[in-house]
Amino acid sequence: MDWNELVIDYDRMSAETLLLVEQLQDDRATTQQLEELPPLPVPEVPQVQGPGLLYYVDFQGRTFSIRGLPVTDLNESYQSALQGDEKILGDLRIDGPDKLVDIKLFKTPECATAEVLADQLFNRRFPIHEDSYFNVSDPGPGLWSVERGAHEFCLYFKRVFHQELVTHSLGPIVDPLVAARRFSELPQTLTLWPQELEIKIDEKALVLQPRDPSANVQMYLQNLREICCNGKMIFEKSDFKNTTQGRTSYFFFLELAYTRKFWLEIEQELSRLSNEKD
Numbered sequence: 001m002d003w004n005e006l007v008i009d010y011d012r013m014s015a016e017t018l019l020l021v022e023q024l025q026d027d028r029a030t031t032q033q034l035e036e037l038p039p040l041p042v043p044e045v046p047q048v049q050g051p052g053l054l055y056y057v058d059f060q061g062r063t064f065s066i067r068g069l070p071v072t073d074l075n076e077s078y079q080s081a082l083q084g085d086e087k088i089l090g091d092l093r094i095d096g097p098d099k100l101v102d103i104k105l106f107k108t109p110e111c112a113t114a115e116v117l118a119d120q121l122f123n124r125r126f127p128i129h130e131d132s133y134f135n136v137s138d139p140g141p142g143l144w145s146v147e148r149g150a151h152e153f154c155l156y157f158k159r160v161f162h163q164e165l166v167t168h169s170l171g172p173i174v175d176p177l178v179a180a181r182r183f184s185e186l187p188q189t190l191t192l193w194p195q196e197l198e199i200k201i202d203e204k205a206l207v208l209q210p211r212d213p214s215a216n217v218q219m220y221l222q223n224l225r226e227i228c229c230n231g232k233m234i235f236e237k238s239d240f241k242n243t244t245q246g247r248t249s250y251f252f253f254l255e256l257a258y259t260r261k262f263w264l265e266i267e268q269e270l271s272r273l274s275n276e277k278d
Contacts, residue, residue, distance in 0.1 A: 051111035056102035070114035189249035231261025
């Protein structure tokens with residue numbers, strides 16, 4: 001090639017150089033912007049030590065089931081589930097890790113309490129009452145609290161239809177026959193029991209009321225309301241006699257309180273799932 005034929009286009013080279021510089025500056029700016037972005041939020045992993053339940057609600061619209069299992073250490077079992085432990089996922093009836101976001105934790109005082117709750121509520125199909133805002137209606141053996149004033153404590157074993165009575169569904173928190181038996185034993189199992197307080201039980205309901213309306217028994221009735229309605233265990237172990245019957249009574253009311261507390265969480269979860277579906 002003749003050197004005279006070699007023509008250098010300086011204008012074109014300058015334009016390409018300028019374009020390359022602009023591209024490099026854009027790349028640096030993009031990189032800097034990415035570096036300045038806040039890190040993506042990391043899902044908060046519950047840190048709950050001790051025994052309890054791993055569970056989730058299998059919501060089907062008109063019916064639902066509670067899937068789960070009792071565990072001795074909630075945090076350890078939850079971490080194992082996150083890591084894809086086939087045994088735990090199988091017990092939860094989860095085919096893979098996709099549903100892990102639905103797993104929730106519920107702490108209990110002992111693993112035995114968690115086992116009672118699981119036996120009472122897990123892997124059963126419950127209907128949802130449709131004529132009230134997402135209340136669970138008559139899901140098998142359940143209780144209904146009936147308000148009759150501070151001087152009476154009343155539980156019905158079936159739903160009550162009465163315009164003058166205020167009723168609340170407590171859910172399938174206990175077998176009615178077991179409840180009737182344990183409540184009837186209270187005068188023998190509690191260390192302090194007011195003789196003025198009378199217990200009436202038949203196939204429909206359980207009623208505690210004073211023989212004398214002026215008797216001061218409101219504290220005992222309120223304690224029972226807290227246990228059955230609000231899921232709060234008010235009684236201490238020392239409130240019961242140190243006998244086989246007394247210890248059985250204490251653990252019954254402890255398990256009853258935690259079952260009700262757990263059912264309140266289920267109702268909240270059902271409400272959330274219902275709102276998401278709508």
